Amino acid sequence: MKTIKRKKIWQYLFLFGPFLFVVGLTSGLVSGNWGAISLAFLIAGIVISGLWLLWQSQKSNWWKSRSTQAGTNALVAILAVLVILGLINFLGTRYHLRADLTEAQLFTLAPQSQELVRGLQQPVKIWIFDVNRNSQDQELLENYQRQSSNFRFEYVDPQARPGLAEKFGVKDYGEVYLESGDKRQLVQTVNENERLSEVRLTNRLQQITTSTTAKVYFLQGHGEHPISTGEGGISQATQGLSDKNYTTSPLNLTENPKVPEDAAVVVVAGPKRELFDAEVKALQNYLDGGGNVLLMIDPNTDPKLNNLLQEWGVRLDNRLAVDVSGAGVGLGPAAPIITDYGQHPITKDFGQGISFYRLARPLEITPVAGIEATPLLRTKPYPNSWAESDLQSEKLEFNSDQDLKGPLTLGVALDKKLSAKAQSIPTLTTSPSPSPTSEGQASPTPTTSPLPSPTPEAQTSPTPPTEEKSEQPATEARLVVLGNSDFATNGLFQQQLNGDVFLNSVTWLSQQNQQLLSIRPKEPNNRRINLTNVQASFLTLSSLLFLPLIGLVTAAVIWWRRR
Incomplete structure (x- = not known):
């Protein structure tokens, strides 16, 4: 009896x-720290279980018994x-399979946003100083986070963490800040009427992750738009350009x-x-040295740019589109x-989107050796459109x-490869030092315009982004000609897509590879x-009277036939 009891105790x-x-196992998974205590329990459990299996294996009939086989099968x-x-x-956490079935792809980031986030080289974090978590904002931030492990976000109660709120200079609930290294930037303030915007977030993310700014000059003095x-x-x-880190x-x-x-770009709006001949010559020299110009010329005007345009194979038609x-x-x-x-x-991402141009003139494009011309805007074929x-x-x-007869070309983008002798014009600089001239070309000299300074909300860190001088000479010159300027005015x-045409043109002209093209806020279709x-009266009668009456008559006929 004592032997049997001892065996049962063991x-x-x-x-x-x-x-x-x-x-x-539980202590290690819950605490997230596999310390000495967790490992001691694991090792002790494995050793005792191993001794038990060794002891059972000494019994010749234990492995062959039906209960052992059934238990082993259940355990396996x-x-x-x-x-x-x-x-x-594991696969569900590492690989996401999502399908956005909305017509306007409301829950999918724009390709520009995805490209920017996937290319992040350093961690960035979004701080939302609010006690309420809006599901729409959180879904947008999660979409960003799915693109890269370098993107994170966190909701913070300013009252619970006053030190952090003071660090960012938070003044009210709903302020959203972007942080990357020692740089901090206000994105926007969200509330019940204004939710987090993908357009603003992507633009601010682009600004904080780049250390350079490009400068855009608007020609004035000839009746251009102020x-x-x-x-x-x-x-x-200009505000749209500022949002994209241009000055x-x-x-x-x-x-x-x-x-x-x-x-980086000269805009003639x-x-x-x-224009005076000297001004036209200055623009020509700028283009010959690798510059970039956006010309927006309205009908019934003659800015005397024909000689410049002729070199690029463009002629302004005096008729009205x-x-x-x-x-x-x-x-x-x-x-x-x-x-x-x-x-x-x-225009590659415009699809069938709409842009319109009040009082526009057509353009005539003639092929020129060494210049690649791509029509951007084309009207509908005749009889819907023609040049009057x-x-x-x-x-x-x-x-x-x-x-x-239509279709008419209202806009064209031109790209000219520069020869080895062409003098490049630096697009970014930190000092107004002149560059040497090449044969037959005027040397660009600096103006007295002040260097751009960051906007008040753009930078709160002690080290603002500085402009850097481009060490690589320009290899091509770019020109965009549009037969209308009214589309870019206020209102x-x-x-x-009017604003996208302008912003994308400047972005392409600036030749800044890190700059993104304009993205549109997504709205559900009406x-x-x-x-x-x-x-409305007919719909009410048909749903409340006609359709029920048809059902009753059909039921009565079936009942009568069966009777």
Whole structure:
């Protein structure tokens, strides 16, 4: 009897093996720290379980018994299920399979945002100083986080962590900050009426991850659109450039007929009067040295740029672009609606999006050796569009003798490879030092315009981003010509794709590889049906009277036939 009891006690003692193993495994997983205590429990459990198996193996009939085989099969099945579940969870954590079934892809980041986040070289973090977690904002941030492990975000209660709030200078709930290294930047303030914007977040992320800024000059003095607020100004366009880490300044070539060295792009926005020959020559020299120019020329104007454009194979047509397809949306025939875009980095993501241009002139493109020309904006074919020559007539009608049938080209992007002798114009600089000249070319000299300073909200760290001088000479010159400038003015800039055409043109011209093209905020398509009173009454009667009556009559007929 004593021998039997001792054997039973030893059998019960062996149960401590699995128990100690589970204790060690649980303590390590919960605490996240596999210290000496967790490892001691694990090793003790494994040793006791191993001794028990060794003791049982000495019994000749233990491995052959039916109960042992059944228990072994059950244990193997349980372990297999656990391994399969573990693999599924591992694959589900590492690889995400998501399908956005919305028509406008509301829950998918724009390709520009994905490219920027995937290319992050250092960790960045979003701090949301708010006590409420909005599901829409959190979903957007999670979409960013899925693209790269270097992107993180955290919600913070300013009252619970006042030191951190003071570090960022938080003044109110809902402020969203971006941090990368010692740089900190305010993204926006979110509230019930304004949610976190992908456009702003991507632009701020681009600004904080780059150490250089490009300068865009706007030519002034010939009736161009002013860089100011109000009707006819282009302050919204300049603000859009600032959001993309550009600095903007006016340029007057009559004071010094040479383009500044730090000019990444020169914009000529709707001149109404002709330029002096010295100014045109300055633009030509700038382009010959690897510069980049955006020309937006309206109808009924002659800025005397024909010699410059002729070198690039572009001729301004004096006729007016007419498009009668815009009458259904309230636009007159003199405001062409564009949905046909060229295959070019400026317009490659536009698809069938809409942009419109009030009072635009067509462009004629002639092939020139060494210059690659890509039409950007094309009107609809005739009879929807044509080039009207009689601008005095109140009724626009096509005249086969004088007018030109559509489709018409309203915008073109041109790229010219520079020869080895061409003098490059640095796009970024830190000092106004002149560069040596090449044969037959004027040397660019600096202007007295001040260096750009970061915006108040753009940088709170003690080391703001500085401009760096480009060490690589320019290998190509770029020119974009548009037959309208009105689309970039205040009020029209933010409508449809108008602003994207301008911002993408400047971005491509600046030749800044790290700069992203413009992205549009995504909005759900309006699928509401507008019914008249008659239609609403008919719908009410059909749903409450006609359809139930048809059902009752059908049921009565079936009942009568069966009876």
